[in-house]
Amino acid sequence: MSASLITRLGPVELPNPVLTASGCGGTGRDLAQFADLSRLGGFITPSVLPQPRAGRPTPRMAETPGGMVSAMGLPGPGIDTFLRRDLPFLAEQGARTIVSVGGNSVADYAEVARRLRDETAVCAVEVNVACPNAEDRGLVFASRPSAAADVVRAVRTHIRPGVPVFAKLSPDVSDLVTIALACADAGADGLSLINTVLGMAIDTTTLRPALSGVSGGLSGPAIRPIAVRSVYQVHAALPQLPIIGMGGIATGLDALEFILAGASAVAVGTTLFHDPSAAARIVRELEEALTARGIGRLADAVGLAHRPYGFVPPQVHALSTTEPNHEPKTEERAQ
Amino acid sequence: MSASLITRLGPVELPNPVLTASGCGGTGRDLAQFADLSRLGGFITPSVLPQPRAGRPTPRMAETPGGMVSAMGLPGPGIDTFLRRDLPFLAEQGARTIVSVGGNSVADYAEVARRLRDETAVCAVEVNVACPNAEDRGLVFASRPSAAADVVRAVRTHIRPGVPVFAKLSPDVSDLVTIALACADAGADGLSLINTVLGMAIDTTTLRPALSGVSGGLSGPAIRPIAVRSVYQVHAALPQLPIIGMGGIATGLDALEFILAGASAVAVGTTLFHDPSAAARIVRELEEALTARGIGRLADAVGLAHRPYGFVPPQVHALSTTEPNHEPKTEERAQ
Amino acid sequence: MQVSGTVLTVREVGGYHALTLVAPAIAERFRPGQFVAVAVGGEHTGRLLRRCFAVYEVKSDYGGTVEFVFADRDPGTAWLTGRRSRDTLDVVGPLGRPFRLPRDPVSCLLVGGGPGGAALFSLADALHRRGCQVHFVLGGPDAAHVFGARSAQRIGDSATVVTTDGSVGSRGEVAGVLPQALADSRADVVYACGPTETLRQVSQVSSDYGIPVQVCLEEFLQANGACGTGLCLTCVLPVIGDDGVTRMLRACADGPVLRGERVRWSDLGTIPLEALGAPRALHVMEDS
Amino acid sequence: MQVSGTVLTVREVGGYHALTLVAPAIAERFRPGQFVAVAVGGEHTGRLLRRCFAVYEVKSDYGGTVEFVFADRDPGTAWLTGRRSRDTLDVVGPLGRPFRLPRDPVSCLLVGGGPGGAALFSLADALHRRGCQVHFVLGGPDAAHVFGARSAQRIGDSATVVTTDGSVGSRGEVAGVLPQALADSRADVVYACGPTETLRQVSQVSSDYGIPVQVCLEEFLQANGACGTGLCLTCVLPVIGDDGVTRMLRACADGPVLRGERVRWSDLGTIPLEALGAPRALHVMEDS
């Protein structure tokens, strides 16, 4: 018998845990040529802002080993056009739509959330906390617990109960768990981990930064270990909060790694650029992987890596049983 | 005419900027079969602690896309054996030796530094600030400005003037520039950027963390964009401080990227595991790359990416000239 | 369509490479001006971005083959040149909007620069089938880097070849010979594919003469695109719409064929201040 | 030596693969028990870690060839199985300390498990040249996964084959037939290569009989090593030295051949509390 992939994000049930990551599946129109959107676990929209935004000039991306750096500048049509054109399209396709909300001020986020309140096609909301805060020298909200909490609270206030709000965090912080806690306290029903890692490429021909935005976000398989670590850390600290894990997922086994670390769902981003039909393949591979491991229900695999399993050498065993859900300490790092 | 590769790390002149990274060239004995140590810019030793350390149990590493995660536990023979056995070997080989100093308390660092003071074979000292601090719940020193400053000060006090002290930082912080500033204020003569990025892999067969240490340090080409960004950011803020850049360097062009970002020297780490003779090749490729670009002296290329170059579209130009050495702001990130 | 195509041949054509693969589903759907997006580096690769190439020609052999021509300029294309017959390639296509064809048998001037010339030959066939006249102008730095000069002479109603070093045809640049070619061909429409700078000049000259021009932005897409399928938004350029509003359009999904007179050539690599959604900060700068 | 070797053949041998490449510098220097570290995935790969394989045999053909035998168990080895003749491989070798050979013509028992059997044949030749007797015990899960059973029968003074499913030789495990084989061969020394668990059992039995045993830790190295050259310290295991002190030695550079009775088999994957430099915290835990 093959494994059941049904998963829950708080009050929402999804037929499978494989979503498309914000900003990586476009508006859905182009992706629909390669994937039946209704067969995906869900579709996360690009971050929606109150106004249309052209984004940054080209060059917007550079290829790097196992990944890419990109600085897009949050391009998008703004909430009006989104509601008129993109959301109805996604609903027509039968996509379970998770709307990513962005902004450069708490008021921006609140405004978008307010406009989403009565939209029944919205299945869940993701707050992209990794946007630059115009009021804080352009520091991203996600880099301070209080700023992150402010935007989450602003969104949560406007969104109907029953529609879960996920806070999407950046890994570029000294203490991710503290930020996650602050978001949970501010009403986040779950967390999305991770947004891109701050990186940069220099063009060795022009001898200048490769991106018009100088630095950009590193994404793709290269960052997978950072993402898995983030999910594992946060799940250890907040085991009751559902997590959407993402960062470099390219195969079903990659998705399983995130599930074992503690994610209830996963999102596929950069891989869609390489392989636009990847999401359906990953669903299939994940199902096969669970079945091969005798795991009947996806839910049983969530966070499994936190528990001891099979043969455990005595010392490791001692560690694991005294602290079954322990956060990896910083001493558990390299060297 | 081929380019001159001579570079300076404060008072020390090196014939070329290509070093081996701490912990990646072993004691030098095994590497010497593949590379003439005297032809390298320099050799950075594994971090030396006061006592012998066995390190962590296996498994200590896992392969990841474009990199690896490792948790070694700072294995090493301790300062006594290091001074008796390893340092004399390196001196015999004609290696310009940079000794990496580690510890789990400020006293550990001070002790190692004190023992190094009268060793004339020590060309420079690198303080591995990314060691866990036993007195601060195992948080690495590098995650707090004051803790980082304490260890740098402790080492600087004991090391002879004329022997530069470099502080080696971890990128896993919300604000790298603040940590770098604290180290500079505490007497660091330069900075080494970056140590590994905190990551993790889960074994999808055992369904448990792949490393005995649960999480580990991500290294290799995968992290190069993070490392280049770190060097660029810190050089923008502290242009007078020499930087040893590292993180995923595999080719001469990779090395050039770090130089353009602001590094005066570079170190090759994980690539040595893949290609033990890489360092000499990188020296050659870097020389060719500079020559091909009409850059006669390596020193002229240091930090070049911070200046506008060639054709600059008007808007980008406006940005660059108002803030020629501007730190990439957090708003200059993805999306 | 995303297919795994079997490589038939990789051959050198002057200074370029031509790769032919079996891909019936793509061959069948292809219309001139469209492109394919190819995954490079093999199964274990760390290179994630697809490379986009305009299709040179499709044939019915082996159920349907697709051929594209490319310049070897990065490690991804170097990998492609190393493919052997029977290797497989992961290819997505046909992608993008094709050249729009005139309904009536008008006179057409097809302008190619470097490897971009390859995209014009299937267009020429389609135009011929509609009874159009097809005149060629092909240019490049030297003889090895002008694609299809002989074919153009064979199939074209006329063909002008021009190289920077004069090693074949006359010495000079495409834009230089264009006014004469427009006059000689009495062109009703211009189609162009080649270096972005060439497209800019061709658009400029054609507009000056009031002749509509369609350009295929293959090179811009190669330099800027990550996916080719419209998902990533990395390949945008400012284009003026029918309503007069400048929008950032995607070279891949909104192109690669665009009306040359609508592209804001001198603003490539920028967000023009009056573009839809341009950053407010810049507006402020302009006002203050 | 780091060389770029040209692949001659990749062939299936039962359930394993054997790859032969031209690498004179390695062939020349090789001594039985040593290994090669192979880069996998090709030029564009994101797989950085070398794969270590004990050498099966070296020959003087083509200036010097090296052959190794491997089980296909990860994407890296899958890539190796896909190599074709004339491809090149980046190989470092010969690496590690070889089997130490007895000076006198003693009786030797060579014990192989799975693909590890391959490492014993060049050893057998060297022992024969010294006038030693060479007896084989080869085991594996089934007939396809016992390496070299026929060769062993041909060249050995005796050969015992044992499989878990009894599909070839007798049914059982290597350790089970060892006491009999030791008695029959009157062995003065045991050499073994195979799964780590087999090496543990062989070491145990041999020590019980007071017979010195050298084990080649190929499998442990494959599971734990990143470089093969002694640089990375990822392949360590606890070994008791002549001074009675347990040290964490590298399977690659201090091995792969170690004295079996000196390896702390039940402490693999740990740092024994009394090992040199073991963490103080653990001592404290034990004391308190």
Ligand SMILES: Cc1cc2nc3c(=O)[nH]c(=O)nc-3n(C[C@H](O)[C@H](O)[C@H](O)COP(=O)(O)OP(=O)(O)OC[C@H]3O[C@@H](n4cnc5c(N)ncnc54)[C@H](O)[C@@H]3O)c2cc1C
């Ligand atoms: C030189 C020329 C001659 C034409 N001759 C005739 C004719 O004789 N009879 C007739 O009925 N129609 C003629 N047309 C119009 C043309 O045939 C139709 O517009 C086209 O077939 C419609 O295709 P579509 O719906 O895909 O493009 P649309 O969706 O209508 O247009 C897409 C975009 O392409 C532009 N575009 C479309 N076709 C062209 C073109 N050929 N050149 C440049 N830009 C173009 C449009 O302006 C628009 O911006 C001519 C157009 C041109 C430019």
Ligand SMILES: Cc1cc2nc3c(=O)[nH]c(=O)nc-3n(C[C@H](O)[C@H](O)[C@H](O)COP(=O)(O)OP(=O)(O)OC[C@H]3O[C@@H](n4cnc5c(N)ncnc54)[C@H](O)[C@@H]3O)c2cc1C
């Ligand atoms: C079964 C056997 C028979 C021997 N017969 C003779 C003999 O007849 N005459 C004679 O002079 N010497 C004999 N020796 C000793 C052996 O030949 C020498 O130790 C060896 O050649 C020295 O090589 P080395 O300097 O590289 O090893 P060393 O550096 O001396 O040793 C390296 C490590 O390998 C171990 N080691 C070395 N050889 C063996 C071995 N063969 N088996 C297991 N562990 C070993 C050592 O104890 C040490 O731990 C015999 C040893 C063994 C085990």
Ligand SMILES: Cc1cc2nc3c(=O)[nH]c(=O)nc-3n(C[C@H](O)[C@H](O)[C@H](O)COP(=O)(O)O)c2cc1C
């Ligand atoms: C081109 C691009 C655009 C993105 N846009 C958004 C966005 O609008 N909002 C958001 O929250 N994350 C955005 N992201 C981040 C991704 O959703 C995802 O978190 C990140 O890329 C890591 O996943 P990946 O490695 O699978 O791509 C974007 C990433 C890329 C590469």
Ligand SMILES: Cc1cc2nc3c(=O)[nH]c(=O)nc-3n(C[C@H](O)[C@H](O)[C@H](O)COP(=O)(O)O)c2cc1C
């Ligand atoms: C196995 C291993 C051991 C390391 N040991 C040390 C160490 O002892 N001290 C230190 O400062 N950095 C150590 N590092 C970090 C490297 O010196 C280097 O900063 C990092 O790996 C990034 O460079 P790379 O990508 O070229 O490997 C180690 C890295 C690895 C992979």
Ligand code: FES
């Ligand atoms: S290349 Fe990705 S949208 Fe055009």
Ligand code: FES
């Ligand atoms: S594999 Fe690297 S030290 Fe042994």
